[in-house]
Amino acid sequence: MTQPEYDPGPQIAHAASIDLGTPDLERSIRFFRDLLGMEVVDQVGGVAYLRAYQEFAHHSLVLTQQDEARVNSYGFRVKRKQDVELFHKRFQEQGVQAVELPAGHELGRGEAVRFLVPGSDHPFEFFHDIDKPLAEESIRSKVLSNSSxxxxLGVRRLDHINLQTSAGTVNEAEAWLQDSLGFKRREFARLPDAPDIILASWLSVTPQVHDVAIGVAAEEKTGQFHHVAFNVENFHDILTAADEIRDLDIAYGAGPGKHGIGQAMYLYVHDPGSGHRIELYSGGYLIFDPTWEALEWKLPELAYGQTWYGDVLDVGPGGSFLPTSPSAGLLP
Incomplete structure (x- = not known):
């Protein structure tokens, strides 16, 4: 008897890109290109497209010249070309407003669908097709798995994004990311004084502990951006970055240190052109267990989850919430 072909439905492949609005484009380009080592693949007017040295896709970072330092979009690549339309159909059935973006809306990228995450109002864009241009010959690598x-400082790839929303909406958003987009909860914590509310949740569609994290913002605001993380090869690279950045006019956020949650080493710095928080991130563990049960961090161990060693990241009620940036709305 012939079995019908199994179709898992639309799926996300990975967190793929972010569009950061910056009031000082040239200063932001110098930060990401000259210090972090990213390649400027193309620049059209006030928009620059960059990628890290182990990324083959056209870009993972868009820098857009604009008056307000906000995040214009969070891009995710889906596994199949038809998944863009299938996700769009799902959103329509759920009553989630979405807009179609033509190929080339972002240079080198195919058609996409844009929507706001219910409960958090973060502007996500789903796409599949993207160009894979060769780097200029002067910066090409002999290592075939490097694009340049x-x-x-050698950032290798975009690793994850960290989002925040209001305490009143975080549960809705976190549940929707799981139920509608297929993210799996890997580690999480609840507000100690309000245990029915998620303090933060680390979710992924890959073996990473998180491709996306979402948590409670300091104020009752939705659509807040905490940071985007770029992966570097090892712990020593984090320490080298801390040493070099201390000599420059670049603001530290926190670190170097190590998270208990995810077990990666971190250093938070700020793009001097925009003020957006950037995490340099190395290490961590991978999850291959298909029956993984989410790990819940509770007091008093929660402090170790945030910071195993290094600067204390007290994000609990009354703690030192680190400043966030706003995100754009539905219309790009």
Whole structure:
């Protein structure tokens, strides 16, 4: 008897890109290109497209010249071309407003669908097709798995994004990311004084502990951006970055240190052109267990989850919430 072909439905492949609005485009380009070592693949007017040295896709970072330092979009690549339309159909059935974006809306990228995450109002864009241009010959690597030579501090790829929303909406948003988009909860914590509310949740569609994290904002605001993380090869690279950045006019956020949650080493710095928080991130563990049960961090161990060693990241009620940036709305 012939079995019908199994179709898992639309799926996300990975967190793929972010569009950061910056009031000082040239200063932001110098930060990401000259210090972090990213390649400027193209620049059209006030928009620059960059990628890290182990990324083959056209870009993972868009820098857009604009008056307000906000995040214009969070891009996710889906596994199949038809998944863009299938996700769009799902959103329509759920009553989630979405807009179609034509190919080339972002240079080098195919058609996409844009929507706001219910409960958090973060502007996500789903796409599949993207160009894979060769780097200029002067920076090409002999290592076939590198799109270009390692330069600067050597960020390898976009690792994850960290979002925040209001305490009144975080549960809705976190549940929707799981139920409608297929993210799996890996580690999480609840507000100690309000245990029915998620303090933060680390979710992924890959073996990483998180491709996306979402948590409670300091104020009752939706659509808040905490940071985007770029992966570097090892712990020593984090310490080298801390040493070099201390000599420059670049603001530290926190670190270097190590998270208990995810078990990666971190250093938070700020893009001097925009003020957006950037995490340099290395290490961590991978999850291959298909029956993984989410790990809940409770007091008093929660402090170790945030910071195993290094600067204390007290994000509980009354704690030192780190400043966030706003996100754009539905219309790009």
């Amino acid at each position: 030579r390692r330069r600067g």
